[in-house]
Amino acid sequence: MEIFIKEHETKGYAIAQENEKKAGAMTYSIAGEGLIIIDHTEVEPEYNGNNLGKQMLDKIVEMAREKNVKIIPLCPFAAAMFKKTDDIKDVLKI
Template sequence: MEILLKEESNKGFSIARENNKRAGMMSYSIAGDTLIIIDHTEVEQEFNGKGVGKQMLYKIVEMARDKNVKIIPLCPFAASMFKKLDDIKDVLK
């Protein structure tokens, strides 16, 4: 599984691909130099239950740590992951 980050003006995307096929996408809004808001997660049906959403979230968390950015998880999936996973709460706003 390959996870890529892409940013365009005030939006960012964590994109999961496997064998050149899109497995999922998590989007975030860039709300300033030190804040992003995760607003949407989607995983292609054939990749459900394979941890794709979690991998995309971890890629965004890694970027947030590198840039000293905090995250507000508005997306229900991301919000539930932040409640469950203690190892990513350091970037939570």
């Protein structure tokens, strides 16, 4: 499984692919310098139960740390992960 970040203008994506087939995506809006808003998580049904959503979130958190960006998790999945995962709260916009 490969997960990569792609940005275009004011939108960003963590895209998960396996053998060039899309397995899932987590989208975010670039809300200004130093802030992104995670707005949607989608995992293809055949990849459910593989922790793919968390892997995509981890990729975005890694990018946020590198760029010194804070995250607002509007997506219900991302919001739930931030509530229960202490080691990613350093990038959470309070």
